[in-house]
Amino acid sequence: MLLSAVRFGRIPREIVFAVAKGMYGRSKRCFKLAAVRVMKELNHMYWLRKKRRKQMRILWITRINAASREHGFLYSRLISGLTRANMAVDRKSLCILAETEPASFKCVVDEAKRMMKRETLESARNLSRF
Amino acid sequence: MFRSLGRFVRKTRRRDASRTWQSFRDAKVINPFSEYQWTSQPYPSYNMPRVARDVRPHRTLKAISHCDEKGWWHILDAQGRDVGKLAAFASRLLQGKHRCDYAPDRVKGDSVIIVNAIHVFFPGHTWVRHCLSSNFFLTLLLCLFQPHLCKDTKIYRFWRNRRTDPRGAKVLTATRLMMLNPSIIISQAVKGMLPNNLLRNNFLRRLYCYPGAIHPHWGMPQVIVPVEKRPEMIPDAFTFEAEVRQSE
Numbered sequence: 001m002l003l004s005a006v007r008f009g010r011i012p013r014e015i016v017f018a019v020a021k022g023m024y025g026r027s028k029r030c031f032k033l034a035a036v037r038v039m040k041e042l043n044h045m046y047w048l049r050k051k052r053r054k055q056m057r058i059l060w061i062t063r064i065n066a067a068s069r070e071h072g073f074l075y076s077r078l079i080s081g082l083t084r085a086n087m088a089v090d091r092k093s094l095c096i097l098a099e100t101e102p103a104s105f106k107c108v109v110d111e112a113k114r115m116m117k118r119e120t121l122e123s124a125r126n127l128s129r130f
Numbered sequence: 131m132f133r134s135l136g137r138f139v140r141k142t143r144r145r146d147a148s149r150t151w152q153s154f155r156d157a158k159v160i161n162p163f164s165e166y167q168w169t170s171q172p173y174p175s176y177n178m179p180r181v182a183r184d185v186r187p188h189r190t191l192k193a194i195s196h197c198d199e200k201g202w203w204h205i206l207d208a209q210g211r212d213v214g215k216l217a218a219f220a221s222r223l224l225q226g227k228h229r230c231d232y233a234p235d236r237v238k239g240d241s242v243i244i245v246n247a248i249h250v251f252f253p254g255h256t257w258v259r260h261c262l263s264s265n266f267f268l269t270l271l272l273c274l275f276q277p278h279l280c281k282d283t284k285i286y287r288f289w290r291n292r293r294t295d296p297r298g299a300k301v302l303t304a305t306r307l308m309m310l311n312p313s314i315i316i317s318q319a320v321k322g323m324l325p326n327n328l329l330r331n332n333f334l335r336r337l338y339c340y341p342g343a344i345h346p347h348w349g350m351p352q353v354i355v356p357v358e359k360r361p362e363m364i365p366d367a368f369t370f371e372a373e374v375r376q377s378e
Contacts, residue, residue: 059232066229066232069228098230099231
């Protein structure tokens with residue numbers, strides 16, 4: 001967003017002062033200072049809306065990591081185990097499961113563990129996958 | 131002026147080729163399977179902190195978790211542990227990253243008490259042992275042949291009035307800091323590992339570092355516990371099997 005949008009009247013003064021309501025000092029009262037701060041804030045609001053979706057995913061991943069480590073399993077291994085088991089559970093639902101239904105989360109972790117289990121001695125001699 | 135160095139030549143011949151020494155000071159043999167090849171101590175062995183002679187025997191339960199009405203308290207023993215690894219673990223506990231309800235904008239972590247901070251371990255060249263000798267030539271020889279022994283590799287900088295004070299930073303080596311206050315080493319390590327935001331001070335408030343073996347918190351269990359002698363097993367005077375055998 002350009003500052004000229006305010007200067008040339010495309011954004012009226014009432015909206016500028018409405019956005020500048022909680023600011024510090026003269027930036028909420030004087031138009032010249034408020035214009036600069038308001039454009040910055042609107043710019044931030046635009047790309048933070050996009051960044052919010054990334055931040056939520058990061059939070060889910062951290063919580064799932066903590067919950068799976070309680071069961072002795074890492075987040076990376078859990079996700080690769082779920083993809084191998086063809087379970088398309090997304091991180092948001094996994095996080096909600098881990099918080100509210102720990103029993104079902106343990107079942108999910110067990111499924112992933114089964115897929116990530118290392119080959120036993122009998123299948124080690126099987127060269128068909130070579 | 132130049133005195134002959136013949137006084138410092140080895141008198142007895144070393145016959146065992148497998149006993150290779152790490153330094154001239156102590157006859158430590160190299161163990162190729164040890165975790166660290168080169169370790170250093172902050173002070174010579176006679177100056178390192180020692181346990182009192184008249185104390186009862188104790189043993190460590192290396193880490194304890196205690197649930198209180200105020201939350202979880204983790205009491206860790208730092209003896210023999212690496213500073214960095216201990217600090218990483220402690221910072222994870224303080225932030226609450228081991229919990230399902232982790233929130234980056236709240237202080238939801240647990241409190242951590244670190245005990246025995248004076249016996250913590252810094253791998254590698256970080257500390258240097260003082261090669262203080264009254265003889266100038268001995269130190270000269272040392273500086274010529276093993277220069278890495280004469281450097282304190284780890285430096286701490288403490289700023290007072292970062293820009294305005296012309297004196298600059300207060301620079302301390304790890305050895306000196308260990309002498310002044312040993313728990314600062316661990317708390318600075320944890321401080322560097324916590325996220326650099328306004329919550330860092332609140333996290334650090336929950337961290338307690340003690341150089342000694344006991345902590346003064348009431349109601350919290352101690353990690354270093356006196357060894358209890360088990361009562362001797364006295365054989366029973368009467369056993370059921372002996373009675374059965376007699377009756378048969």
